[in-house]
Every structure is written in structure tokens, then in C-alpha cells.
Amino acid sequence: MSDSLVKVRSLVKHFKLEPKGLFDAPPVLRAVDGIDFDVQRGETLGLVGESGCGKSTTARLVLRLIEPTSGSITLDGVDVLATSKKELMALRREMQIVFQDPLSSLNPRMSVGTSIAEPLRFHRIADKVERFDLARRYLEIVGLSKDYYDRLPHEFSGGQNQRVAIARALILQPKLLILDEPVSALDVSIRAQVLRLLIDVQAEFGLTYIFISHDLSVVKRVCNRTAVLYLGKIVEIAESERLYREPLHPYSQALIRAIPEANPDGPRADSLAGIEGDVPSPVNPPQGCRFHTRCPHRMPVCTEKEPPLMEAGDGHKVACFLHQEAADHSDGQ
Amino acid sequence: MTNKDQIQETSTQRRRSASELRRENFHIMLRTLQLAWHAYAKDKAAVGALIFIGIIMILTIFAPYIAPHDPNEAVGTRGGLPGTDGLILGGDMEGRDLLSRLLWGGRIALLTGVAPTVAATCIAVFLGVVAGYIGGWIDQIIMRVLDVFFAFPLVLLAIVIAGSLDPGVSTLILSITIALVPYIARLVRTTTVSVKQEPYIEAARAGGATTPTILARYVLPNTLAPVIVYSTTLIGLMMVVASGLSFLGVGTQPPEADWGTMVSDGRAVLKKAPHASAFAGFMIVIVSLAFAFIGDGLRDALDPRARVR
Known part of the structure; x- marks a missing residue:
């Protein structure tokens, strides 16, 4: 674990909302509610989950x-939160x-072209002059012609604009x-090309990625490890290959089963198999395990205590009471 | 450091790149203007209005050379109809040449329409962008003070300010400017707040831009377009307000020629010589309408999405 580029420890972000009445305490939206993860140098960590689970908030944090x-x-060993403006x-x-x-x-x-050169400025x-040359070089690196320097974003397709943003x-x-x-936001036909580009530049520049998506089939393709978020908490984190093969948390299981398969004989993809209802509001998350309101394997303990994120072997971590006493408990699934 | 190492160029290469950059920048500017004009030209009324205002401006600027008579000297019969005494548009109730007075009066009418609007826009853009982007208590202070001005009708506020100062053209400009600022500032603030939430602002922040840079390069260019459109349409309205103030006697003073005072002077002889008021009133209406049409055309010209290659 010594080669982590990013270390996130018990990260919390609560948004204060507008109070209902003049003298009411403002309600608090728990967008990110205590998450820990490491990102290894050169790897791609996926963050997946339904909308509103805190993925984008984590990125901005x-x-x-x-x-x-x-x-x-x-x-890289520097405390991001303790830095001065200059740092x-x-x-x-x-x-x-x-x-x-x-x-x-x-x-x-x-x-x-100007947009690409802006960060240098x-x-x-x-x-x-150097910025101009660099901007044109990077246009070519992302697979566009350097003659596009003077184009405006609305003259481009979504895929081309995303290349510019990259x-x-x-x-x-x-x-x-x-x-x-x-x-x-891209057309399906363009997605593969942009993903290819991202994978290529990662190798070329030795980049580390945090890849946020709600599309698990995309995450499966590009991510070494994947973390599943639910209501501002990580419920499961593992090597992608392992997570997709044997997800432990009931929520991950449902998400992965919901990936449409191009196999007519395989199991049918249901909306979110075995899970009822909607995601509860992050303003007022359920007591105990946040997933217990929708969990098919709910136990009495789930409504009382919050399961910690525990090691389940080989860096596979899961926050579920079904897997807390790993050996003597038979698997929930 | 590392980024700079990516570029190791010889002086020849560098010179070539520099000239390409100049050409590229010139090209961007030229194309932007071309596309803007293309979008503007689609609106035929706007093109007509622009030509009309151009002609009026040239005529009034060169009034001293064009005007056939001294605007303040009686050269014909009182209230002479058009054509009498060799005066094309006739004379007013003092026997002064109406055409000459219209030309001279247009200078003040245009000045009192354009100057306060431009001045108010500059002040309002500063206040509105600061209030909208920074927000918090600075926003509260700026906007609440402007709300106080807002409580009074524009014309009434202008009359009060102009009435408490010495009447004259500069008083006219100053009073309208002050009365106009809250209207434009409110639009600027609203636009700024919506621009502030655009992802490209966050992208710039993530790229390392400081607040002044973001304001100058991202917020301002995207806020300005609707404000310019609004202000252009206001020019005509402010001409009417200025004429109104002159009409009430707190603006330009007789015998100085101004379209507003001309309408007011002609009122006394409205039955006998209606043309004395009518020509000036007609000019006020037409010119302020033309500014409204130009504003409409600018709306399309300044929207990058409306431009089609």
C-alpha cells in the first residue's frame, strides 16, 4: 500500500439546505458520509452507484x-486540505x-485551441507562442487535427468536444x-473511441484515473478496482474482475445482475433484481445499514448497527453483516 | 517545468509558430465578426435600422455644415408651413428653420440616449458581476441599495435628481444614468448567477484559474451578450425619457435645439402649425424604434450557437 497516489480517509461532506421555516435548523444533506479509499499509482479506480450516491461530490472534494x-x-503525500492558496x-x-x-x-x-491552452496560461x-504550439500538439494527441485550433465548441460533436476537454x-x-x-453523455458509437483514447493516454502519460460512472459495463472495461457507493458510503470495494465475478454486498449483486447481457440464454436482466423501492433521501438516511430498507437479506442487526467496511480477503472489502464473521457464516447468496 | 520541456524549438520554428499564431488569432477574430454579421444580416429590419441610425448619426454630426440656417435664428414667418420662405420643413412658432433645428437637436437627442445608457451599463456590469459572482453579504448590500432606487419609477427618479441640479445636458445624462443602473444591474446579476453555475467555470477553477481570471475570461464574455442587447433597446427608451425631461423643463434649456424641447415648444401652436411638434416627435419615435430593432438583431449576432457556418 506504500505506492498510493491518493489516500482518502473518513471523508465527509454535508450540505446545509435551506431551512423550511424561519427558525428551523437547516436540514443536512449527507452527500458523502465517511468514505476511505486509496488509489494506487497507475491504476484506474472505478466509483459506481446510482445518481445521488455521492460520486461526483467525492470527485469535487x-x-x-x-x-x-x-x-x-x-x-502524493501532500495534504490537499491543509494547503495554502499558493500550494x-x-x-x-x-x-x-x-x-x-x-x-x-x-x-x-x-x-x-485557446481552451486547451488555458491551464498553461x-x-x-x-x-x-509555446502555448499555441502545445495546444496544437495536444489536439493531435487526442486524435483531432491541429487545424481545429480556431473552432468553437458548438461546431463540434460531443465526442470531439470530449476529446478537447481531455x-x-x-x-x-x-x-x-x-x-x-x-x-x-456520448453516443454509444462514440463511447468506445473515447474510452480507447482514455486507455491509450493513460499508458502514454502514466496517469492514474478515478473513473466515475453509473454504467457498470463501462467500468468493467476500464477499471482495475471498483468501489460501489450507496448513499454516501462505500459498501464494497474490490478488484473489478473479482467484484464482477462474485459480488458480496446485496446491493452490488443487484447492480451487477442488472447489467444487460448479450446472451439470450443467460439470466434475464431485471431492473434491479431483488431490490424494491427507491434510494432513500440522503437528507434522512435510514438508521443502521443504509441499505436495509431495500435489502432482500435484511437481519435484525441491520436496522440497529451500521456495518463497517471489513476485509473479506485479498483486498476485497465489504460493509455487510452477512460477511462479518466470514468463515462460520454461510454466504447470503 | 515539465511542460516547457515538451517544446524545444529552434528560433526558425519559433518564428514560424509565432506568425501562425498571429494568423490564427486574426482568423478567429475575422471569422467571429463574419459569423456575427451573417447572423445579424438575417434580420432585415435590424439591417435597415442600422443603416438608418448610421445616416442619422452622420447627418447630426455634420449638422453645422449641412444645416441651411442657424437653428436659433428666426429666418421665416412664425409657424410657416413646409415650403414657405424656402424652408423645406417650414418654420417653428419663432420662425426658426425646422430642418436646421431637427439636425442640431438630433445631436442632443442621440447623446442623451446613448451616453447615459453606456455609462449606466458600465457601472451596472461591474456591480452586477461582483454581486452575482461573489454572492453572500456583498451581494446583499449591492442589491438592497439598488432595490431602494428600484422603488421609484425610472422617470420620477430621473426628474427628482435632475430637478435638484442645474438644468442642462450633463444633468440630463447624469440623472438618467443613476436611474437606469438598477435595471441593468439586476439583469447582469441574474445572468452572472446562471453563468457561474456552468460547468466551464468549474473546469476553469479545476485548471487553476484565479477569481479575477475567471471573471474576465469566462464570466464577463458570457454575461455581456444579453446585457448589450438589453442596453441597445434601452437607448431608444432613454431618448424618450430625456425628451420628456426636457419637455418638463429640467433638461436642455431653450433656445437650444433638442427634439424633446421642440415637441414641447410646438405644443403652443399645435392647431395652427402641427408640423412644428410633429417632425421632432416623429424622429423620436422612429429613432427609438430603430434602436429596438438593432437590439433584436444583436440578440442573434451575439449568440455563438445561432451562428451557422
């Missing part, structure tokens, strides 16, 4: 685009993000790249 309520984040500036060069909607993540009044790296994120040569649903 790691980049310190929003301030956490508590917890700690270190990047944060230097830190921002090490970590970049690619957003979901490529069109709205680019300034509509700025040529794509922010950090006062290179003069304008070029902008790469130009500072960061160590960590956070991909917040990078292909979710």
Missing part, C-alpha cells in the same frame, strides 16, 4: 473544488478533471485524472 466537512485527502495552485497541476457534458464544460465563446507556463486536462501533465462520467 478530491480536487478541492468544494471544501469537505471533515476527513483528509493526500495526493493549492501547484497541487492543481497534479490533478485534473473531465466532466460529463463536454459542450457545457467548454467556454462557448472561446476557440477550442493560469499557471503562467510557457509564453503564448486535451485540456492533459496539457498540465497531471498525475491524477478524475473522469466524471466521461462517456455517459
